[in-house]
Amino acid sequence: MHHSIEVKDLTFSYPDGHPALRGVSFSIAAGEKVALVGPNRAGKSTLLLHLNGILRGQGAIAVCGQPLSEATLGAIRSAVGMVFQDPDDQLFSLTVFDDVAFGPVYQGLPEAEVRGRVERALAEVGMSDRATRVSHHLSGGEKKRIAIATVLSMQPEILALDEPTSGLDPRARRGLIRLLGELPMTMLVSTHDLRMVRELLPRTIILDGGLIVADGPTAELLRDPDLLHAHGLELP
Amino acid sequence: MLSLIFAGAGSPPLESLLRANPRALLGAVVRPGRPLVHIHFLDPYRPLASPVHDLDGRVKFILAVAFILTVSLTPFGAWPVYLLLWSIALSAEILSGLGVGYVLRRAALALPFVLAAIPLAFTTPGTPWLEFPLGPWQLTLTLDGLLRFANVAVKSWLSVQAAIVLASSTEFRDLLLAMRAVRIPRLLVAMFGLMWRYLFVLVDEAVRLMRARSARSGIARRPADAPGRRPGGSLAWRAKVAGGMAGNLFLRAVDRSDRIYVAMLSRGYDGEVRSFATQPVPPGARVTLWIGLALLGLLWLGGILVWG
Ligand SMILES: Nc1ncnc2c1ncn2[C@@H]1O[C@H](COP(=O)(O)OP(=O)(O)OP(=O)(O)O)[C@@H](O)[C@H]1O
Ligand SMILES: [Mg+2]
Numbered sequence: 001m002h003h004s005i006e007v008k009d010l011t012f013s014y015p016d017g018h019p020a021l022r023g024v025s026f027s028i029a030a031g032e033k034v035a036l037v038g039p040n041r042a043g044k045s046t047l048l049l050h051l052n053g054i055l056r057g058q059g060a061i062a063v064c065g066q067p068l069s070e071a072t073l074g075a076i077r078s079a080v081g082m083v084f085q086d087p088d089d090q091l092f093s094l095t096v097f098d099d100v101a102f103g104p105v106y107q108g109l110p111e112a113e114v115r116g117r118v119e120r121a122l123a124e125v126g127m128s129d130r131a132t133r134v135s136h137h138l139s140g141g142e143k144k145r146i147a148i149a150t151v152l153s154m155q156p157e158i159l160a161l162d163e164p165t166s167g168l169d170p171r172a173r174r175g176l177i178r179l180l181g182e183l184p185m186t187m188l189v190s191t192h193d194l195r196m197v198r199e200l201l202p203r204t205i206i207l208d209g210g211l212i213v214a215d216g217p218t219a220e221l222l223r224d225p226d227l228l229h230a231h232g233l234e235l236p
Numbered sequence: 237m238l239s240l241i242f243a244g245a246g247s248p249p250l251e252s253l254l255r256a257n258p259r260a261l262l263g264a265v266v267r268p269g270r271p272l273v274h275i276h277f278l279d280p281y282r283p284l285a286s287p288v289h290d291l292d293g294r295v296k297f298i299l300a301v302a303f304i305l306t307v308s309l310t311p312f313g314a315w316p317v318y319l320l321l322w323s324i325a326l327s328a329e330i331l332s333g334l335g336v337g338y339v340l341r342r343a344a345l346a347l348p349f350v351l352a353a354i355p356l357a358f359t360t361p362g363t364p365w366l367e368f369p370l371g372p373w374q375l376t377l378t379l380d381g382l383l384r385f386a387n388v389a390v391k392s393w394l395s396v397q398a399a400i401v402l403a404s405s406t407e408f409r410d411l412l413l414a415m416r417a418v419r420i421p422r423l424l425v426a427m428f429g430l431m432w433r434y435l436f437v438l439v440d441e442a443v444r445l446m447r448a449r450s451a452r453s454g455i456a457r458r459p460a461d462a463p464g465r466r467p468g469g470s471l472a473w474r475a476k477v478a479g480g481m482a483g484n485l486f487l488r489a490v491d492r493s494d495r496i497y498v499a500m501l502s503r504g505y506d507g508e509v510r511s512f513a514t515q516p517v518p519p520g521a522r523v524t525l526w527i528g529l530a531l532l533g534l535l536w537l538g539g540i541l542v543w544g
Contacts, residue, residue: 054498074504082502088437089495094409094429101512106504111512136436154503 002065003027004158004186010050012057020046021057022210028186030157035197035218036190038207039232044190045085047207048160051188052080064157078107081151081185083161087143091135096127096146099135103154114153121153122146125179141172145179158186165193195236198222206231280342280403288332288401292521293410294417294514299528300402304395306532312387314543317535318394324531325397332405339400346396353388357381408432413514422509434492441488445481 005028012021020043028034036044049055051063053073061068063076084090093099100121104114122128125145130138138146144164151159164180165173177196180187189201197204197218204221206214208231214221221227225235283289288296303324310317329339362380369375403411415425469477497505517525 049498052502054501074506077502077504080502082499084495084499084502086495089492090499092430092433092496092500094412094433098409102500102505103503105510105512106506114512135433150503 002030003062004030004032004064005051005188006060006062007047007050008060010047010057010059010061012046012050012055014046020210021050024059024207024210024212026205026212026215028188030186031184032203033187033201034189035201035204036188036207037192037194037197037204037233038213042207042231043210044207045162048082048162048188048190051158051160052077052082054082078103078154079156080158080160081148081154081156083147083151083159083164085162085166087140087147090147090150091143094134095131096122096133096135096138097131099146100131100149100153103150107154117153117155118149121149124152124183125149126175139172141168141175144168144172144176148179152183156185158188159183161187161189161191163191163193164189165191165196194222194233198236206233208232279408280400281407282334282338282404284333284405286331286333286405288328289405291405291524292517293406294414294517295521295525295528296402296406297411297414298418298525299532300398302529302532303398306536307391307394307398309536310391310539311543312384314539317539317543318390320535321394325394325401328401329397332401334401334404339397339404342400342404343393343396346392347389350389350392353385356388357385360384416511417514422511426509430496434489434496437492438485438489442485445484449477449481 005026007027008025010021010024011019013019024043024047036047038044046055050057050061053061053068053076063072064079066072066076068076091099093102097118100118101114104117109117118131119128122131125148127142127145127149130142130146135143135146148159148161148164159180161180164176168176173193173196177200180189181200187201189197191197202218204214204216204218205212206221206227213231214227222235228235303321307318307321310321325339326336329336357377358375358381360378360381362378364376365379365382366377367374368377406414409429412425412429415428416422
């Protein structure tokens with residue numbers, strides 16, 4: 001069986017010359033749930049943006065067994081559901097329905113299928129009754145859930161989430177963690193929320209300065225306060 | 237996003253207003269000592285149950301545009317036709333449940349623009365009616381000029397009413413669908429949609445910036461700390477701060493547009509604007525459309541034949 005994500009020697013510098021990734025390699029098996037942690041500016045968001053070819057660095061990336069290239073870009077973008085930190089960036093349509101339908105419409109699915117998928121995706125995140133709502137009238141927690149629905153409707157194999165719990169109140173955070181726990185896909189979650197990592201994500205990758213400094217079972221890494229401290233993390 | 241603003245401390249009238257009416261969006265200008273000036277409402281849609289609200293958005297859109305066209309094509313001096321057109325506008329206002337008063341109040345907001353037509357009153361040749369000196373010039377108000385000005389004013393006043401009824405009884409999304417249905421380029425329609433969506437987000441951002449500024453716009457606690465200075469700084473300094481804020485807002489908007497584009501790409505966007513095929517217009521609405529167009533056409537024809 002192929003790995004869900006394989007990254008080899010990924011190097012990337014932003015156009016201003018700032019090196020954000022300096023040789024990153026890892027692989028994630030299908031169904032694995034992995035945390036990506038590290039201090040601010042470590043390169044977590046940059047790494048996530050490579051997984052569906054938004055950014056193109058040097059090195060090899062394969063998603064679901066397919067090497068990332070111009071030809072596979074479309075397929076890979078529907079296989080990787082990318083949820084961004086600010087739901088206002090992700091919810092760019094006027095109504096919730098239009099937003100959740102966006103991905104399937106671009107996959108060229110027939111209308112009935114699109115409607116079915118929107119319904120299912122909204123049901124999965126518990127927001128079925130919000131379909132006709134206007135995005136800017138939603139609460140932060142609702143927006144977060146609907147942002148996740150916008151990628152679930154594409155039926156991705158992999159979910160890549162950037163700081164999903166930031167800005168949520170404890171109850172919304174709790175609900176989100178439960179939701180993520182119920183979803184069966186492969187997951188790569190960039191976060192500063194180590195309590196969520198401990199609860200939800202059995203494997204952790206620590207990134208610092210564009211390099212992977214540790215990669216292993218969450219329980220083990222979280223037992224090493226020196227390691228955490230050295231990379232700006234704090235034991236929950 | 238809005239709820240995040242509520243959470244912060246700040247100008248209470250603004251927040252209570254927003255809480256009372258979440259559709260209210262504000263262009264608030266915060267000045268020292270005057271926490272809040274100037275609010276206007278951006279979303280004109282009034283959700284009501286009425287036959288006008290229920291009418292298919294595309295039909296409403298086409299009829300409103302046809303009404304405005306008829307108004308602008310009706311020849312000068314065809315006052316009875318204007319009266320009939322006004323009665324059409326009035327019936328739509330009453331039928332929609334918005335009320336004549338509501339529409340007229342809103343229409344008044346557009347009246348200042350009519351002032352641009354005032355020179356007409358002085359430049360049209362005709363019977364002099366009133367003459368008075370203005371500095372080195374001698375201004376002559378002619379009767380014809382006055383009528384022409386009144387004509388322009390009536391035309392714009394009627395057109396604005398049609399636009400107000402349309403915008404107040406149709407959700408923005410349906411307006412976009414209507415624009416698409418009449419073959420306005422998809423890219424343009426998509427841009428209207430994005431603009432509408434992010435206008436609100438951007439206003440939120442502006443409010444947060446202004447809140448941050450007010451939070452730090454205190455006055456020295458001991459006057460001796462700032463001898464002989466007015467709190468608030470000089471005008472030039474304040475202008476510089478305002479300029480910096482405008483620049484900051486612009487940069488944030490650019491950043492956000494980048495992030496939105498990335499989010500669109502991630503879900504398969506390829507530069508082509510796609511959407512569902514639109515549903516056909518229901519037969520009942522179709523009848524309304526043809527009757528409305530025929531009526532407007534007749535009025536226009538009458539105007540042309542008798543006064544043209
Ligand atoms: N658009 C950009 N242009 C130039 N440099 C950038 C850009 N985006 C990020 N960087 C830089 O790349 C580095 C990695 O940034 P990245 O956003 O990936 O970090 P991160 O780990 O996600 O941090 P955070 O925890 O704050 O989200 C940082 O030094 C940042 O300044
Ligand atoms: Mg980040």
